[in-house]
Amino acid sequence: QNPIKAAAEKIADTLRGEESRPQDSVPGKPGPVSPPVQEPTEPVQPLPPKVDQHGPETVSPTGQPTGAEQARVAQSGAYLTTAQGARLYDTDHSLKAGPRGPVLLQDHHLREKITHFDHERIPERVVHARGAAAHGVFQAYGTATAVSKAAFLAKDVETPVFVRFSTVLGSRGSADTVRDTRGFATKFYTEEGVFDLVGNNIPVFFIQDAIKFPDIIHAGKPHPDREIPQAQSAHDTFWDFVTLHTEATHHTLWNMSDRGIPRSYRMMEGFGVHTFRLVNAEGATTLVKFHWKPKLGVHSLVWEEAQIAAGVDPDFHRRDLAGAIEAGAFPQWELGIQTFPDTPEQNFAGIDLLDPTKIVPEELAPVQPIGLLTLNANPSNYFAETEQVAFHLGHLVPGIDVTDDPLLQGRLFSYLDTQLTRLGGPNFGQLPINRTHAPVNDMLRDGMHQTAVHRGVAPYRPNSLDGGCPFLAGESTGAFVEVPAAVAASVKERKAPASFDDHFSQPRLFWLSMTPTEREHIIAAYTFELGKCYEQAIKERALLVLANIDTELCEQVAAGLGLPAPAGDSRLTDPGPSPALSQLGQTWPLDGRIVGIVADANADLDGVRSVRQATLDAGMVPLVIAPAGGTLGTDDNSVTVQRTFATARSIEFDTIILAGAAAAGTDAHGARDAKAGDTQPTATDPRLLLLLNEAFRHGKAIGAWADADTLMADAAIPSGAPGVIQGDTATSTFEQVTQLLGAHRVWERFPTTV
Numbered sequence: 001q002n003p004i005k006a007a008a009e010k011i012a013d014t015l016r017g018e019e020s021r022p023q024d025s026v027p028g029k030p031g032p033v034s035p036p037v038q039e040p041t042e043p044v045q046p047l048p049p050k051v052d053q054h055g056p057e058t059v060s061p062t063g064q065p066t067g068a069e070q071a072r073v074a075q076s077g078a079y080l081t082t083a084q085g086a087r088l089y090d091t092d093h094s095l096k097a098g099p100r101g102p103v104l105l106q107d108h109h110l111r112e113k114i115t116h117f118d119h120e121r122i123p124e125r126v127v128h129a130r131g132a133a134a135h136g137v138f139q140a141y142g143t144a145t146a147v148s149k150a151a152f153l154a155k156d157v158e159t160p161v162f163v164r165f166s167t168v169l170g171s172r173g174s175a176d177t178v179r180d181t182r183g184f185a186t187k188f189y190t191e192e193g194v195f196d197l198v199g200n201n202i203p204v205f206f207i208q209d210a211i212k213f214p215d216i217i218h219a220g221k222p223h224p225d226r227e228i229p230q231a232q233s234a235h236d237t238f239w240d241f242v243t244l245h246t247e248a249t250h251h252t253l254w255n256m257s258d259r260g261i262p263r264s265y266r267m268m269e270g271f272g273v274h275t276f277r278l279v280n281a282e283g284a285t286t287l288v289k290f291h292w293k294p295k296l297g298v299h300s301l302v303w304e305e306a307q308i309a310a311g312v313d314p315d316f317h318r319r320d321l322a323g324a325i326e327a328g329a330f331p332q333w334e335l336g337i338q339t340f341p342d343t344p345e346q347n348f349a350g351i352d353l354l355d356p357t358k359i360v361p362e363e364l365a366p367v368q369p370i371g372l373l374t375l376n377a378n379p380s381n382y383f384a385e386t387e388q389v390a391f392h393l394g395h396l397v398p399g400i401d402v403t404d405d406p407l408l409q410g411r412l413f414s415y416l417d418t419q420l421t422r423l424g425g426p427n428f429g430q431l432p433i434n435r436t437h438a439p440v441n442d443m444l445r446d447g448m449h450q451t452a453v454h455r456g457v458a459p460y461r462p463n464s465l466d467g468g469c470p471f472l473a474g475e476s477t478g479a480f481v482e483v484p485a486a487v488a489a490s491v492k493e494r495k496a497p498a499s500f501d502d503h504f505s506q507p508r509l510f511w512l513s514m515t516p517t518e519r520e521h522i523i524a525a526y527t528f529e530l531g532k533c534y535e536q537a538i539k540e541r542a543l544l545v546l547a548n549i550d551t552e553l554c555e556q557v558a559a560g561l562g563l564p565a566p567a568g569d570s571r572l573t574d575p576g577p578s579p580a581l582s583q584l585g586q587t588w589p590l591d592g593r594i595v596g597i598v599a600d601a602n603a604d605l606d607g608v609r610s611v612r613q614a615t616l617d618a619g620m621v622p623l624v625i626a627p628a629g630g631t632l633g634t635d636d637n638s639v640t641v642q643r644t645f646a647t648a649r650s651i652e653f654d655t656i657i658l659a660g661a662a663a664a665g666t667d668a669h670g671a672r673d674a675k676a677g678d679t680q681p682t683a684t685d686p687r688l689l690l691l692l693n694e695a696f697r698h699g700k701a702i703g704a705w706a707d708a709d710t711l712m713a714d715a716a717i718p719s720g721a722p723g724v725i726q727g728d729t730a731t732s733t734f735e736q737v738t739q740l741l742g743a744h745r746v747w748e749r750f751p752t753t754v
């Protein structure tokens with residue numbers, strides 16, 4: 001058989017059938033990790049779509065695949081065709097008058113191919129353009145039924161979800177690890193219709209009124225003249241605005257904290273930000289704030305890592321999410337609610353619940369878990385799913401309603417409006433990723449990109465010609481009925497309530513809740529960002545703002561900028577800390593963490609194999625790093641190299657373990673310097689020293705099971721430094737390193753200057 005034809009048929013088979021998929025490795029319900037964690041970047045058969053990928057219509061309510069419907073629609077049959085299905089025999093040459101002749105206008109395939117390509121792009125999101133997403137399932141605990149009648153919150157109900165994470169400021173091709181807020185938007189395909197929870201990883205916002213949104217975004221985006229800097233807040237217009245508009249102080253402080261540079265989307269909290277109103281089956285209402293709590297804990301990069309990653313691996317977060325899911329280390333979050341009585345004041349413990357620049361400390365209103373989110377499948381097509389998904393706060397289900405938060409109210413308008421431009425018309429709800437899983441019977445008709453074939457003659461109500469169909473539902477038949485919340489009689493005016501005026505007490509609460517290490521990072525972040533501003537007046541104004549938060553913060557940043565600190569504000573109060581705001585001090589699961597094992601041909605390869613296995617057994621990913629690629633050891637018992645000194649950079653690893661002789665630093669010379677027949681050890685490869693030095697400065701555990709003193713000294717790692725393990729055996733080294741990993745970093749090494 002013709003080999004090309006055979007290959008084409010094989011691809012077609014893969015696209016067609018579930019049979020070729022290994023059933024035991026199909027991502028399924030939340031539960032034990034399956035399949036065992038593997039290196040995410042190793043190519044895994046079958047050809048796409050792979051077992052970790054699903055289209056929106058291939059996932060059942062329980063997250064199980066239901067068939068490759070999506071692939072069949074877009075790609076059926078083994079042969080390349082035109083859009084009309086005519087089979088093609090050549091797609092490499094345009095139709096010409098002779099081999100050297102002019103191209104003929106009648107070449108439909110040429111024109112169709114180029115024309116479609118010319119129109120492949122759609123406008124990127126005006127904010128949150130850069131994103132990564134995954135499919136999953138939400139399993140309700142049933143604990144919310146006392147406060148909400150939403151069907152998907154009832155005990156053990158499983159609802160398919162699609163979650164898109166994003167950065168706010170950067171363009172679609174910008175780097176993942178910039179200092180910014182992250183979006184955390186979740187689409188629940190419930191049986192009562194779609195519910196979208198469109199949140200961020202920071203619980204407060206820059207502004208209190210939607211009318212200020214264009215201002216903050218224009219200030220944060222690149223300067224309009226030269227269009228620099230990309231995806232950064234470290235520039236004059238951003239700091240100009242946030243220092244003049246002091247309601248931005250709280251969010252800016254969170255951005256300057258470690259929350260602005262998450263380690264992974266899997267390790268971020270999510271917040272609904274606004275207060276929402278829940279309604280139970282009896283019609284009683286409760287005000288709530290939504291929280292997503294990651295099972296892996298809340299972890300961050302250090303600033304130097306974030307900067308290195310932006311160059312070395314701009315897709316750092318996107319890769320991490322897809323890789324973890326592909327490896328079977330499914331990320332999980334608990335959804336929780338803080339509940340508040342729905343009183344006319346809409347105020348709790350003196351905090352205005354309609355002010356989106358305020359949190360309610362968890363110590364005052366604990367977060368009560370109501371369900372578990374598991375992301376268990378990667379999208380099959382970035383554009384069709386991640387790019388075309390359209391979230392909207394107005395996508396509500398019975399049991400969940402909005403409040404009068406002026407920021408929320410403006411958002412209710414904005415999302416539909418922007419999607420009309422971005423997705424080219426009013427029918428984007430028919431795109432597979434946006435389609436509800438509930439029956440639809442609307443009277444919306446026609447428009448650009450209409451793909452539904454509506455029947456009947458009477459798309460209006462009342463009608464008799466279609467027998468009065470469709471009918472109106474009532475509350476007992478599942479209608480979404482707005483809560484008849486009272487609106488205080490008032491006059492029309494452009495004003496904010498007096499309770500929105502306090503812009504500093506909660507930033508101070510945040511600052512006072514930080515550990516010394518976290519404070520050091522905040523000081524460094526302000527010093528960096530303001531140091532990138534040109535205008536002296538902006539820096540001085542920023543220091544005045546900081547003086548209203550904390551005297552030490554202001555003085556330290558002023559010292560870094562080389563400016564006098566303005567006098568501290570004598571009215572600073574001590575609201576007391578909220579320990580829940582700090583990221584430090586706990587021990588967290590290790591799922592999906594990356595263990596770098598440095599080895600060379602002379603290393604203790606049995607030890608390397610045992611550390612690899614122990615890493616896999618612990619649900620982590622081992623990556624062997626060697627001077628050059630290929631394998632180490634003899635053919636029948638070799639170790640595969642996954643990273644070389646040229647491709648490994650410390651940011652990728654949560655810990656570095658040096659194997660046997662490699663640890664001595666005598667033979668870990670680079671492929672770059674090595675020559676065939678070398679017998680004498682050469683100097684240690686500077687890239688290995690850099691790897692170790694960076695891992696050390698970034699607070700990562702380092703282990704070795706041979707004498708590594710010289711190597712450590714060469715890498716400027718002080719002898720006896722915390723978190724540097726000199727083990728006797730591979731196993732004991734691994735065990736000690738693992739103990740340290742649970743705390744995320746070796747915090748005793750901070751404060752440093754990174």
Ligand code: HDE
Binds near residue numbers: 210271411
């Ligand atoms: Fe958004 N926001 N936003 N936002 N937002 C958009 O909608 C807007 C705000 C958030 O992955 C846009 O479809 C206004 C707060 C996320 O597709 C746009 C205001 C929070 C995403 C828009 C806000 C968010 C968006 C751009 C002030 C956290 C990405 C493209 C009133 C609670 C969703 C789009 C995705 C996207 C408007 C404030 C979160 C322009 C006017 C507060 C996660 O409609």
